[in-house]
Each structure stands twice: as structure tokens, then as C-alpha cells.
Amino acid sequence: MKPGILVTRAMFPEVLERLRETFDVIDNQADIEYPPEALAERLQGRVGLLSNAADTINAELISRVPTLRAVCNMAVGYNNFDLAAMTRAGILATNTPDILTETTADFGWALLMAAARRVSESERWLRSGQWKRWTYDMFLGAEVYGSTLGILGMGRIGQALARRASGFSMRVIYHNRSRLSPEVEQDTRATYVSKEDLLKEADHLVLVLPYSKESHHAIGAAELAQMKPTATLVNLARGGIVDDAALAQALADKRIFAAGLDVYEGEPKVHPALLDAEHVALTPHIASATLGTRLGMANLAADNLIAALGFGPRAGQPPNLLNPDALTQRASS
Ligand code: GLV
DSSP, X not given: OOOEEEEOSOOOHHHHHHHHHHSEEEOOTTOOOOOHHHHHHHTTTOXXXXXOTTSOBOHHHHHHOTTOOEEEESSSOOTTBOHHHHHHTTOEEEOOOSTTHHHHHHHHHHHHHHHHTTHXXXXXXXXXXXXXXXXXXXTOXXXXXXXXXXXXXXXXXXXXXXXXXXXXXXEEEEEOSSOOOHHHHHHHTEEEOOXXXXXXXXXXXXEOOOOOTTTTTSBSHHHHHHSOTTOEEEEOSOTTSBOHHHHHHHXXXXXXXXXXXXXXXXXXXXXXXXXXXXXXXXXXXXXXXSHXXXXXXXXXXXXXXXXXXXXXXXXXXXXXXXXXXXXXXXXXX
């Protein structure tokens, strides 16, 4: 009998077919939402889960599904995992890094440009029939060429964003938990600065740091107050890194110029004041959404699940294992 797995959300049919070669698969092509209770019920007796960044994998779920051996996120972020609890239970956890880096960096630029140059806002205005004549001061935006790009969180995506900045002759400054090597700083033409200097000096500040308790509200009222009134803020990372209410207030008070947001606190709900705000470009968490990248992410999550559950050429060694200690834990239990 094939081992049982659950795929929590609708999925590329070809990836489901691949998984079915090895597993007995419960899919969710109707894309029904599983609250925690329903997720635990659907998982009964299953050994693997191909999860989405919105599925909470915590000690409670683990205690209700003692058969679970591997959870593989189709996302680079994994703040939905309680990694310590998973490791204690010998459950392998994986994500999908690298494959989405360039696509996500492209989208960071799309949002930055859309917010700074007021693309979404002017399109809304045009579509609502308000364009009667051209005027010299219509939708004046912020300069991009030759300005200063600030990046908070200089991992793979931050570095890919920085590399693109040389085409706009921008100065690039960054802040990160740890400073990059001189080689990477040279390659990305990025200069390390304190968080305070990053906030003060960036004309366009892009957030690409992982969400954790430590990064919760990394950008709140105090940080927004330090930014230039002409600055653009782009959140490409996770909801909760920005205090969305404080951001809406800062935009209303013209404390900063514009915002481009792909992620939100409590998404898919969006703070109503952001929905009403001008100088804002809003997208529904689509930074990695190209066909090639999403298919690549799905296949990588499947590769991880196949290997994590002991099949295929990398049996027992999934390519993107986040908690190698779970292997030791598993061996000793
Ligand atoms: C998307 O948000 C991801 O983490 O891949």
C-alpha cells in the first residue's frame, strides 16, 4: 500500500500525478479552506503534507497527527511552522528557496515603480472616467533613477533586487542581521548601514526579511517617522513586518510618499485605510506568481516530500531540509 499524503490546496495536476506515482494522495482541487480542526482531520493516518504558507503546523496539530513524518511548504517563507515542535517530533520540514528568487525580485521592482510613479492610482483614476485633459502636474511621482535604494533583509531576494539597481544608477544601502561578505557587497554594489541610517537615507525602502517574533512590526510608527517624507516603502516579505495601521496613518499624514504592498497583516483581509489610501499600489501576495516559478516551486515541494518520506534518488535527504536535527531525533526514537 502506498503511504498517504495530503496536499492542502489546489495544485498543478501534473504535480499531483507525480505524487500519485509514489503516494496515496488526498488532493483539494476544489480549494476548500481547511481551518486547523479540518486540517488535522484530513491528515488522520497520513505521513506527509504538501502545505501552503497559510497552514499552521504547530504542537497542537502535531499531537493530533502522530503519523506525520514530513511537511513540505510550497513557499520560501516558513513562519507557519513551529520548527522546534516539528524537530522534537522528528517531522522533517522543507521550503522552496532559490527557485523564486529572481521572479520575486522582478516583482519587487514592479511594486516599487508602481508605487513611486503612481501607476495603480493613476490607472484607477483613468478607469473611473476622470481624465478630461492633460496637466503638467498630473500624478507627479518620486524619482527612481539615480536615487537611493534601501533593502532591509539582504538574503537571496534582497541581493537579486540590489543587482537590478545598477540599471537605474542607484546607490544601494542595506541592513541585515549579519553583514555580507566583501565579495557579495561588491557584487551587489551594496553598502551596509545601521537600521536607523537605512530608514533615514533610503528614497525607496524594500522589505525582504523573514517574519518572526523579532521582525514583527519591524516597521511601525517610530520607524516610519524616521523615513523621508518623499520615500516609498515596499513590503515584499510577510504581513506583520509592517504595522499596517501605522503605515496607513503615515500615508494619510504624508509622513512618507507612497507604499507598494504585496503582503498584509491578517491577509487576505487588508486594512480598510490602506484600501482607501492614495499613493498606494496593492497586490494580492503574487510576488512569485509566474507560471514557470510557481510550477518550479510545486515540483520542488514535491521533490522534498518524496525524498523526506524515503523515496527517489535523494531518499531521506530532501534538498531543502530546514531542520536536520529532526533526522537525528527520528533515528533515536
Ligand atoms: C511566499 O510568500 C513565499 O514565502 O514563498
